[in-house]
Amino acid sequence: MTRTIAPAAATPGVVRRRPPLWLLLIFAALNVALLAVLYNARRGAVAGRITNREVVGAPRPVRFLFGKSDWIVFEETQLALTVVVVVAVMVVYWRRHPRHPVLLMLLAATGIVWLDPVMNWAPYAVYNPQLTHWPETWPLVSLAPTVEPFLVIGYLTFYAGPYFPAIWILRRLQARRPLTSFVSRHPLVTLSLMIFVIGFVYDAVLEIVCVRTGLYIYSQVIPFGSLWAGKYYQFPLLWESSLVTLVMIPAGLLVYRDDTGRTKAEKLALRLRVFARRPALGTFLVMFVILNVAYLAYGAGFAIIRDTKSATSVACPWPYPEAKVYDPNGFYAKAGQPGPYFAGNWSGWESGQSGRPDTSTPASGGRCGGADG
Numbered sequence: 001m002t003r004t005i006a007p008a009a010a011t012p013g014v015v016r017r018r019p020p021l022w023l024l025l026i027f028a029a030l031n032v033a034l035l036a037v038l039y040n041a042r043r044g045a046v047a048g049r050i051t052n053r054e055v056v057g058a059p060r061p062v063r064f065l066f067g068k069s070d071w072i073v074f075e076e077t078q079l080a081l082t083v084v085v086v087v088a089v090m091v092v093y094w095r096r097h098p099r100h101p102v103l104l105m106l107l108a109a110t111g112i113v114w115l116d117p118v119m120n121w122a123p124y125a126v127y128n129p130q131l132t133h134w135p136e137t138w139p140l141v142s143l144a145p146t147v148e149p150f151l152v153i154g155y156l157t158f159y160a161g162p163y164f165p166a167i168w169i170l171r172r173l174q175a176r177r178p179l180t181s182f183v184s185r186h187p188l189v190t191l192s193l194m195i196f197v198i199g200f201v202y203d204a205v206l207e208i209v210c211v212r213t214g215l216y217i218y219s220q221v222i223p224f225g226s227l228w229a230g231k232y233y234q235f236p237l238l239w240e241s242s243l244v245t246l247v248m249i250p251a252g253l254l255v256y257r258d259d260t261g262r263t264k265a266e267k268l269a270l271r272l273r274v275f276a277r278r279p280a281l282g283t284f285l286v287m288f289v290i291l292n293v294a295y296l297a298y299g300a301g302f303a304i305i306r307d308t309k310s311a312t313s314v315a316c317p318w319p320y321p322e323a324k325v326y327d328p329n330g331f332y333a334k335a336g337q338p339g340p341y342f343a344g345n346w347s348g349w350e351s352g353q354s355g356r357p358d359t360s361t362p363a364s365g366g367r368c369g370g371a372d373g
Helices: 021-040 071-096 101-121 150-159 163-176 187-212 237-243 245-253 264-270 279-307
Strands: 125-127 216-218
Touching: 071 101, 071 150, 101 125, 101 150, 101 245, 101 264, 101 279, 150 245, 163 187, 163 245, 187 216, 187 237, 187 245, 237 245, 237 279, 245 279, 264 279
Parallel strands: none
Antiparallel strands: 125 216
8 A cells, every 4th residue: 555645734833934025135235235345445535536645644633532543443343233233133023023114114214325425415524534435436425525434324223213212201101191191192293202302312412422533524514503613523413413303203203103003104105006915015115215305304404504605614623634625615715724625526506606616725824723623
């Protein structure tokens, strides 16, 4: 008699989930980007458009926080560790909670990095050329005043971060108050206000530390609403820490779950019938598009400041002498900062002018002719 072997029964309660194709494509793209990072990594002011050939090495005319000159090593090491930890945590949580909206939001917040060169151009955010960065000659990268560093890969912890303490506080306020209270009747308004306050403080503390340690500077700021205007570590507190919440707030609202159990991003994605069979992909794309629009709104705010020439206070002295002085409006020359100067890209109609003004440096030296700012 011929005996047949029955197929093994599936283990009860075990469901094997395969990652969706679109997610695999995203991770493949991230791997390609990582290889591109390793292959194209640069340090220093290499490109001719920014390098100051009169300076050898990277001397610093200023003393960074606590007098340490190696903050970059600490910050880049911290970034590498953060990326490893975040990727590991996301993989573990994805296996336990596939397609979770918070994980999709973290991916979307990482995706807006492609706009970062433009968002460095708008507020005069000048990065330290000694940071590991992309080649300065790449078309999109070249929009940044000096270099576009790899540090921005960690943006997901920045833009999505304020949501977590804000939702924790909101849930506890709702639990302690009646359903007729403001926090229960208007949860999105309450959450927005909380993210604004938390995000404002979070951004201010983080950026002030980054500027004081020489990671980057705001080369030009509006004197009103800015801290330490005129110093190399000047910071546009009112403007930067307020405008950046334009990205933080929608990042939080999109993952808020209402009484239906769905997030706002999921409900918006359901209206897009084309993604009816791919709800997770639709949710991700809704998040990605909205965050990009919010990021552009952030940049537009600074572009208005730039076009109106309101950012008249320059960071003195210029702390990165191995690079030419980024002076698109001629304000550094007026303040007595020695050249050579460069206007950078988008110094024409994009900045409300027809190129860098022909400005001469005063013979008396000016405000930027002194020592450590």
